[in-house]
Each structure stands twice: as C-alpha cells, then as structure tokens.
Amino acid sequence: HTVCDTLTDFAKRVMDFFYGLHPTRTQFYRHPEDTTNSEHARTVYTGNYVLRSDALRYFVPFAALRLRMAGPVLGRIIRAEIEEGFVSANLPMLHKRTTSQTGQAEFRPGIEWSAQTIDLSGEFERQFFGDVMLFSIDELTAMGYPKTRIPEPTVKQVLYDTEQRMLSLYAEKNAALLEKLDALKRLLRHDQWWLQCAEAENALDQFSAFIRNIEANFGQGSRCLHVLASPAEREKRRTLMLAEVLQYANTRMTWERALRAV
Numbered sequence: 001h002t003v004c005d006t007l008t009d010f011a012k013r014v015m016d017f018f019y020g021l022h023p024t025r026t027q028f029y030r031h032p033e034d035t036t037n038s039e040h041a042r043t044v045y046t047g048n049y050v051l052r053s054d055a056l057r058y059f060v061p062f063a064a065l066r067l068r069m070a071g072p073v074l075g076r077i078i079r080a081e082i083e084e085g086f087v088s089a090n091l092p093m094l095h096k097r098t099t100s101q102t103g104q105a106e107f108r109p110g111i112e113w114s115a116q117t118i119d120l121s122g123e124f125e126r127q128f129f130g131d132v133m134l135f136s137i138d139e140l141t142a143m144g145y146p147k148t149r150i151p152e153p154t155v156k157q158v159l160y161d162t163e164q165r166m167l168s169l170y171a172e173k174n175a176a177l178l179e180k181l182d183a184l185k186r187l188l189r190h191d192q193w194w195l196q197c198a199e200a201e202n203a204l205d206q207f208s209a210f211i212r213n214i215e216a217n218f219g220q221g222s223r224c225l226h227v228l229a230s231p232a233e234r235e236k237r238r239t240l241m242l243a244e245v246l247q248y249a250n251t252r253m254t255w256e257r258a259l260r261a262v
Contacts, residue, residue: 004197043075068130
C-alpha cells in the first residue's frame with residue numbers, strides 16, 4: 001500500500017474517535033509462560049468479569065450519580081476490603097467498545113450527534129466528575145474507607161481538593177490538545193503532498209469535519225468547558241457525591257438484606 005492509501009484509510013476512521021475508538025493506539029497481548037499466574041487488581045470493567053455467587057455482595061457503587069469510572073471505583077472498594085484476594089487474570093474479552101461495521105459505539109451515553117456535529121458535553125461531564133469520585137475514593141480507601149466511617153468534613157475536603165486537582169489536569173490536557181490541533185491544521189494547510197492522492201478531497205473533508213468537532217467540543221466557549229466553568233454547578237455535584245459516599249454503608253446493609261431475602 002502507499003502513503004496515500006494510508007491517508008485515505010485513516011481519514012475514514014478519525015470521526016470514530018468521538019465514539020471511543022482509539023485508531024492510533026494498539027494494546028498487544030503477551031502470553032505468559034505460566035498461565036496460572038494472576039496479578040493484584042484495582043479495577044473492575046463492568047460487564048467483563050468472572051465471579052462466584054458470594055461476590056454478589058458487591059454492586060456498582062453510587063450508580064444514581066450516573067458517572068463514568070464506576071468500575072474502577074468499585075475496584076478500589078473491593079481492593080480495600082479483600083486486599084490480596086482481589087486479582088486480575090487474562091481472559092477473553094468479547095465486548096468491543098465500537099462496532100466493526102460502523103466504528104460507532106454500541107452504547108455510549110452522553111453523546112449527542114446530528115448531521116454536522118457530535119456533542120460530547122454530556123459524556124465529558126460524566127467523565128470529569130467520575131474522575132473526581134474515583135480519585136477521591138482512592139484517597140478515602142487509604143484512610144480505611146469503607147470499613148472505617150470517615151468524618152463528613154474530611155470527605156467534603158477530599159472531594160474539593162480532588163476536584164481542584166482535576167480542574168488543573170483537565171486544563172493542562174485541553175491546552176495540549178489544542179496545540180496538537182493547531183499542528184494538524186498547519187500540516188493540512190501547508191504540507192501538500194496529499195494532493196497527489198486520488199481521494200485527497202474526500203480525506204480532507206473527513207479531517208475538516210474532525211477538526212470542526214474538536215473545536216466545538218474543546219475550543220473556546222465549548223459546551224464541554226462550560227460544564228466545568230460554574231463553581232455553583234460543581235458544588236452541587238460535590239454535594240451529591242458527598243451524600244452518596246456517606247450513605248454507602250447504609251446502602252450496603254440494604255443490599256445485603258435484599259440478598260438474604262432471595
């Protein structure tokens with residue numbers, strides 16, 4: 001195949017990025033000599049696991065908040081409780097993030113699309129506050145949570161401090177993304193080797209649509225960034241997370257009573 005073939009093939013995939021496909025990232029499987037080995041785990045990918053019936057005492061935590069990273073949060077809680085008993089092993093994963101026919105997600109809540117635009121703001125919000133919850137739980141489990149009841153002011157401060165770290169990190173990542181976007185624009189504008197390609201016009205249209213949607217979602221005044229701009233909205237979210245974290249022990253008792261009744 002030629003460089004032009006590569007350009008036109010890759011151009012067909014760039015819009016799939018918005019549905020969770022990572023067209024430039026590949027993860028390779030390395031077969032271990034001893035297949036009975038396992039490793040300490042820290043996360044659960046909900047929908048991809050093997051468990052015994054007694055593991056039903058665990059459930060996806062804080063589900064009412066509808067946040068992303070629920071599986072990793074569950075993993076942190078399980079690890080804190082059973083420690084060395086929480087392990088990871090290599091098993092076939094039959095579920096794919098996107099469908100091979102269309103490149104789009106089978107189920108991707110928080111994404112809205114029309115003929116011209118793809119709006120990630122709903123998913124972006126779920127991801128940001130999901131990260132706040134995950135790294136807050138990471139810190140709280142180091143303090144003994146959920147076995148130990150953590151005082152409300154401590155939980156509140158952990159949530160606030162984690163949010164501030166995430167705001168800084170997200171701003172840094174967004175700035176880096178826009179730098180790369182500018183570099184892509186310069187390449188398409190000035191490096192015109194692609195004009196030799198028979199399907200260059202088609203490929204450029206696809207890249208242009210990609211650029212428009214990146215700008216709409218992550219550029220100045222975008223809906224994604226607007227989600228994080230309101231202190232009042234962030235405080236409202238933290239209040240909901242605080243209540244869920246403090247109520248977790250009671251929720252667990254309710255769940256266990258329901259299991260015993262089955």
